[in-house]
Amino acid sequence: MDVLYFAWVRERIGLPREKVETDATTVAELVAELRRREERYEVAFADLSALRVAIDQELTDFDAPISGAREVAFFPPMTGG
Amino acid sequence: MDVLYFAWVRERIGLPREKVETDATTVAELVAELRRREERYEVAFADLSALRVAIDQELTDFDAPISGAREVAFFPPMTGG
Amino acid sequence: MRVLVQDSPFDLAAEMTGFGGDGMGAIVTFTGVVRNNDRGDLVAMDIEHYPGMTQSALTRIATEASARWSLGDVLVIHRHGRLEPGEQIMMVATASRHRKDAFEAAEFLMDYLKSRAPFWKKEITRDSADWVAARDEDEAALGRW
């Protein structure tokens, strides 16, 4: 699946998107798996309350299932308008 | 003093403004005096709740004093915007 | 602050050029347009006003809005005379640092314009000419400010 990062999440992880192979069944599990990879992921995902997640371009929660998802995106709270 | 009429008040009385010599001390007394004049005034002023009044171009009430007023205007509730 | 009372049309775009000025992040406009009546037979809306009082009444309303909200700019334009369906009747614009102030001030201006500015509308159809009645809900709208 494609994992996308925006704003300071992108900056901390150091790339805008990557392919991830995972057995995680929820967003939270995917995050736990990413945090174990490298310190930059650990730093980026340290505070989930400061993050938002979208599955296939729709906002959702961290306990949402990701089976079948093509694209999971992580980003800070939005500041449009 | 000048007495002005707008919208349907103007149409019922049949003129937009006139000079009035009066000893009335309040708007209500002036109205009572006008109503005694002719039926068209009686008709125009029949229902004071449907009328508004301005003294010297400021909205006021029917019990307001008119001594020293240069201009008293009668009209229906406003429908701007 | 600008307050204009006129029979000629106005140009929203021209009025908005440079409106607001430095540091204003939020601009709200409201434009009122003559809309046809439910029967679809409106020929024109005839708008009478009280020339001596109109400018000062609008200025007072705009001044009150500027006192209540933090505004960088306020504009009020109101036309009078004969206006056909689709023509613009009036507009207000507000500029503020934040959207809440700009929205609230524009709504305040509109609520007061409706019931406290000396304009009266007459609806002209092919067969009739009737003064538009004030709506209770317009008077009631003032209660929230």
Add this chain to the structure above:
Amino acid sequence: MRVLVQDSPFDLAAEMTGFGGDGMGAIVTFTGVVRNNDRGDLVAMDIEHYPGMTQSALTRIATEASARWSLGDVLVIHRHGRLEPGEQIMMVATASRHRKDAFEAAEFLMDYLKSRAPFWKKEITRDSADWVAARDEDEAALGRW
């Protein structure tokens, strides 16, 4: 309904030409402008977005507004990229028969755009580049709808 996501400027006047259409008496616009920061040293605002999601998120918000209020027309434009102080960031416009619907729908659109459309602002000054933090009051504003 029109929803535009673009890096180029937009022209409020051109967008408003013909907006609303027959029978709509009330048109409300909101325009967001890049304003300088309190220190006055803003060089630019850099606006990042999520290309695949932005258009659909804005369309969903506009559709929701159309479902909740009686609207003749809705327009949403949001820019991305590098914008300097004084430049327009975004606008919404609503047309309705009555002013209450037009105002409420515009405020609803703005509240949702602020917190539910995938845009992130970065403030660039001569010495720094900081992501703008979401404001609790913007999130709280959603509670009223």
